[in-house]
Amino acid sequence: MHILGISAFYHDSASALLKDGEVVAAAQEERFTRKRHDSGFPHHAIDYCLTEAGVSLSDINHVAFYEKPFLKFERLLESYLAYAPRGLRSFRMAIPVWIREKLFQKDILTRELKKHGLFDSGKLLFTEHHQSHAASAFFCSPFQESAVLTMDGVGEWATTSVARGDGNQLQILKEIHFPHSLGLLYSAFTYYTGFKVNSGEYKLMGLAPYGQPKYAQIILDNLVDVKPDGSFHLNLEYFDYCTGLRMTSEKFHRLFGGAPRMPEQRITQRDMDLAASIQGVLESIVLKLTRSLAADVPSRNLCLAGGVALNCVANGKILRDGRFVNIWIQPAAGDAGGALGAALSAYYLYCGQPRTVEPGKDGMKGAYLGPRFEQGEVERQLRAAGASFRVLDDRELFDCCANSLVEGKALGWFQGRMEFGPRALGARSILGDARSPSMQSVLNLKVKCRESFRPFAPSILRDQLSGWFEMDADSPYMLLVADVLKSRRRPTTAEQEQLFGIEKLSVRRSEIPAVTHVDYSARIQTVHQDTNPRYHALLTAFSQRTGCPIIVNTSFNVRGEPIVCSPADAFRCFMGTEVESLAVENCFLRKEDQNPALRQSYAEAFVPD
Numbered sequence: 001m002h003i004l005g006i007s008a009f010y011h012d013s014a015s016a017l018l019k020d021g022e023v024v025a026a027a028q029e030e031r032f033t034r035k036r037h038d039s040g041f042p043h044h045a046i047d048y049c050l051t052e053a054g055v056s057l058s059d060i061n062h063v064a065f066y067e068k069p070f071l072k073f074e075r076l077l078e079s080y081l082a083y084a085p086r087g088l089r090s091f092r093m094a095i096p097v098w099i100r101e102k103l104f105q106k107d108i109l110t111r112e113l114k115k116h117g118l119f120d121s122g123k124l125l126f127t128e129h130h131q132s133h134a135a136s137a138f139f140c141s142p143f144q145e146s147a148v149l150t151m152d153g154v155g156e157w158a159t160t161s162v163a164r165g166d167g168n169q170l171q172i173l174k175e176i177h178f179p180h181s182l183g184l185l186y187s188a189f190t191y192y193t194g195f196k197v198n199s200g201e202y203k204l205m206g207l208a209p210y211g212q213p214k215y216a217q218i219i220l221d222n223l224v225d226v227k228p229d230g231s232f233h234l235n236l237e238y239f240d241y242c243t244g245l246r247m248t249s250e251k252f253h254r255l256f257g258g259a260p261r262m263p264e265q266r267i268t269q270r271d272m273d274l275a276a277s278i279q280g281v282l283e284s285i286v287l288k289l290t291r292s293l294a295a296d297v298p299s300r301n302l303c304l305a306g307g308v309a310l311n312c313v314a315n316g317k318i319l320r321d322g323r324f325v326n327i328w329i330q331p332a333a334g335d336a337g338g339a340l341g342a343a344l345s346a347y348y349l350y351c352g353q354p355r356t357v358e359p360g361k362d363g364m365k366g367a368y369l370g371p372r373f374e375q376g377e378v379e380r381q382l383r384a385a386g387a388s389f390r391v392l393d394d395r396e397l398f399d400c401c402a403n404s405l406v407e408g409k410a411l412g413w414f415q416g417r418m419e420f421g422p423r424a425l426g427a428r429s430i431l432g433d434a435r436s437p438s439m440q441s442v443l444n445l446k447v448k449c450r451e452s453f454r455p456f457a458p459s460i461l462r463d464q465l466s467g468w469f470e471m472d473a474d475s476p477y478m479l480l481v482a483d484v485l486k487s488r489r490r491p492t493t494a495e496q497e498q499l500f501g502i503e504k505l506s507v508r509r510s511e512i513p514a515v516t517h518v519d520y521s522a523r524i525q526t527v528h529q530d531t532n533p534r535y536h537a538l539l540t541a542f543s544q545r546t547g548c549p550i551i552v553n554t555s556f557n558v559r560g561e562p563i564v565c566s567p568a569d570a571f572r573c574f575m576g577t578e579v580e581s582l583a584v585e586n587c588f589l590r591k592e593d594q595n596p597a598l599r600q601s602y603a604e605a606f607v608p609d
Contacts (some may be wrong), residue, residue, distance in 0.1 A: 001351065002055055004046065005343030007066040007132075007335050009105070011037045011198055014336035015045035016369075016420075017053050018343045021353055023140070025052035026369040026420040028336045031565040037199060038562075041112045042339075048371055050116065057117035064346040066338030067129035069105040071156035075178055083243045127345040129155020129338065130306070131172065136341030137305035137330040138165035139348055139355065140363040147297035147324070149289060152306035152334075153183035153198075160289070164297050168348040168355040173296070179242050180234045182285060183308050185224060188239055189278040191247035193271045194261030198307075205313055206454050208279035209519040210501050211272030215256065216280045222255060224281070230289030267453070269501050279313065286314045287321055294323035301326045305341070309333040309479075310422065312523050316481035319473060331367040331477035332421035340420075366531030367477060368427055370418025373567055378585045381567040386598050389587040394537070400588050402541035404581040405433050405551060410447050412556055412582040414570045415534045419563070423478045424555035425525060426459060426535030428563045428570075430579060432514060432552035434458055439514035439552055441505070446578040450559040453502055455523065456552045458515035461539050462526040464549040468512070469524060478525040478553075484510045489520060514552045525553060575602035 005016040008029075016026035025048065030036055032044030050056060110121040127135070133150040148163035148170070159181035162174040186204070187197045195203045220226065225233045236242065238252040246260075253259050261271055290302065302324035304315065310333050319327055330337050347353050373381075375391075382389055392400060404411050411431045419425045430447060432439040444452050457478050458468075466472045471482035489510045496507045504518040515522050529536040543549040556564045558577060564570045567584045574582045575594065582589040591599070 001347070001353070002053065002060050003343045003346050004049065004060050004063045005066065005339040005341070005346070006042060006046070006063065006109070007339040007342070008041050009039055010335060011039045012334055012336040013039050013042045013045070014332075014339040014420075015042045015049050016340035016343050017049035018347055019053055021347050021355065023340065023363055023365065023369060025049040026332070026340055027371065027418065028420070028562070030562040031370065031418065034562060034569070036560060036562050041108075043112070043115065046116055052371070057113065057119050060123065062123050062125050062346045062350070063109070063113060063119075064125045064127055064342035065105070065109060066127060066132040066335070066342040067155055068126045071128070075154075075157050079179065079242050125342075125346050125350060127342045128158070130158040130161040130175070131170070131345055132338040132341035133305040133330075133333075134161065134163045134165070134172065134303075134341070135170055135345040135349070136332065136337045137303035137309075137328065138163070138170055139344040140330060140340070141301070141303050141328040142357060142360055142362045143301040143303065143326065143328065144357045145299055146301035146303045146328075147293050147299045148303045148305070149293055150304075150306040151182050151286070151289075151308035153187060154178045154181055159183060162293055162296070164299075165303065168353065170345075170349060176231060179236055179239075180232060182232065182282065183306070184239070184241055184247070185234060186278060186282055186308070186311075188241070188247040188252070189274055192252070192256070192260045193274055194263050194265060194267070196263070197247060201307070202310065203451065203454065204275045205279060205311055206517075207267070207272055207275040208313070209276070209517055209521070210453060210504060211269065211274070211276035213277040213280040214273045215277035218255065219277060219281050224285075226285055226288065228288065229292035230285055230287075232285060267451075267502070272501055282308070282311065283314045283317050287317060290318050290321065291323050300324060301328070303328050303330070305330045305333050305337065307334045312479045313481045313521070315479055316471075316521075319471075319480060327473075328362060329477065329479045331364060331419075331423060331425075331479065334422065336421065364420075364477075366528070367419045367421055367423075367425055368417040368532065369420040370427075371565060372417045373585065375585050378567045378587055382571055382584065382587055382589075385568055385571045386595060387571050387589060388593045388595070389584075389589045391586055392588050393586070394534075397583060397586055397588060398537050398541045401538055401581070401583050402545055405431060405542055406545055408433055408436055408439070409580040410443060410578065412570055412574050412579045412584075413535075413538070414556065414564065414567065414582070414584040416532070418565055421477070423525075424553060424563055425476070425478060426527060426532050426553060428556040428565075429553050430556050431459075432456075434512040434514045434550040434552050435546065435548055437508045437513045442578075443552065443554060448554065448558055449577070452505065455517040456515050456554050457523040457525055458512060458550045459525045459527050459535070459539060459553040461536070461543065461549040462528050464543070465524070465526055468550060469522065471524065474528075475524045475526045476528060476531065478523055481521050481523050483520045484512065484516050484522060488512070512548065512550050515550065572602065575599055
């Protein structure tokens with residue numbers, strides 16, 4: 001049985017394909033179109049999934065869409081009616097598009113799918129948004145039974161939902177409905193501090209440790225009423241997302257002392273304090289939710305999904321809270337993962353297929369579910385781009401790459417199948433030496449072309465984790481934060497303790513300063529030989545040379561671009577930035593070996609957003 005899942009028309013469109021319940025392929029459309037957060041119909045992602053599975057569209061038993069358009073339209077209409085005459089401008093913009101296009105998504109989906117081959121519209125199924133999220137987490141988890149918590153902005157009506165999964169069954173137990181949304185509350189502060197909604201939330205999370213939670217009580221007193229069980233109610237006088245074209249209202253601006261920061265304005269201490277405050281409030285609400293869930297659902301296991309589940313700082317707090325012994329987070333927790341959840345919902349809940357769980361092993365295959373490129377195709381694309389490279393055997397490649405890292409160089413690493421979800425996990429990554437005190441600033445400013453305060457994640461050999469961090473749980477998807485061990489930290493002086501804001505960046509805080517945030521935390525990826533043997537081999541080679549089993553891992557892209565997909569994408573990013581070495585399968589490239597005229601041409605053409 002083959003089932004194709006689709007998410008589209010909002011942001012992060014994607015496709016995923018199951019064969020007899022196994023996840024065969026999954027990818028986001030943005031990786032192929034090179035348009036970040038592409039929301040269009042995922043033609044390229046669908047073609048990839050069909051090709052990877054070796055099937056045509058006529059072989060597909062069902063196509064599942066990740067939400068129900070009529071329910072979403074009902075929510076829009078009721079919201080506009082509830083707030084009329086406010087929101088007229090937004091109404092005039094949104095409703096014609098819905099009536100002309102989105103309301104009749106079955107017809108649109110059928111028409112677009114027919115471009116890929118023969119398709120019977122009777123095979124098309126629709127799941128609810130939060131069911132898709134919950135299914136993507138539970139049915140891919142290594143648990144036979146689990147509590148499931150989904151938190152995001154909004155789907156049709158639900159913004160937070162609690163479910164119980166058992167075998168091939170998944171039952172939604174409770175929901176909190178729009179306009180009361182934890183995701184939208186956090187996004188309001190994302191907007192107010194000058195970052196882009198639906199993509200800048202992780203910047204807000206990264207900024208939080210530079211500030212103090214001075215506004216947390218103001219938020220709790222004015223913006224959100226939180227009950228002991230974690231349920232919450234927003235004071236909508238402070239928000240404008242129900243009917244307006246912005247997240248926050250003038251009353252919100254007066255409460256916090258001014259208009260929102262413009263995107264390129266200097267980040268102030270107030271912005272840092274606001275970030276610390278809303279991060280603290282979010283963590284307190286999430287902990288109340290999980291504690292209540294632990295009391296209501298008799299399970300030692302917890303699955304998380306939805307955009308808020310990408311807040312790895314909050315996830316780390318849930319783990320350390322200890323109410324659940326085992327936590328599994330869907331790596332594609334946002335809307336892209338809804339495509340996978342829709343397919344899983346169709347397979348288990350609609351078709352009633354049996355589910356078998358392999359203890360200790362999830363169904364995501366390390367999230368390496370995207371395209372791979374054979375060595376011959378890699379060489380063809382690199383030659384076509386004018387690249388100069390050497391072809392090495394595996395041992396030579398790992399040695400050259402490890403030496404490059406030891407020399408303090410930034411290394412582009414392109415190996416195997418591309419990751420599904422927002423995190424680079426050692427398939428499409430830029431790597432660096434975690435011991436280098438300058439690597440964090442070099443990667444941010446000279447390679448990634450992004451804000452200097454942004455932290456980087458450590459990749460660490462799984463069997464070495466407890467010797468470096470205050471955690472001993474698997475974190476293969478870079479979705480848990482833990483502190484660096486005290487024995488690995490460096491003492492700070494009284495003068496250094498007095499530094500404020502971005503000044504804190506100048507302090508070397510541990511043996512691995514490039515991945516130690518200003519609060520001594522790190523967003524950890526544990527590397528396992530069975531899911532990524534080549535990345536594991538590189539880490540092992542680096543560890544043998546240095547005694548340090550940790551390297552910096554960040555996504556292979558620059559600000560404003562999706563993560564690279566093809567060898568040609570990788571070469572373009574390599575040439576347009578200050579990445580100094582590149583490994584694409586068994587091809588090894590050094591920047592100094594490239595044609596100087598070509599280097600200049602790429603550098604001039606490569607102007608990141």
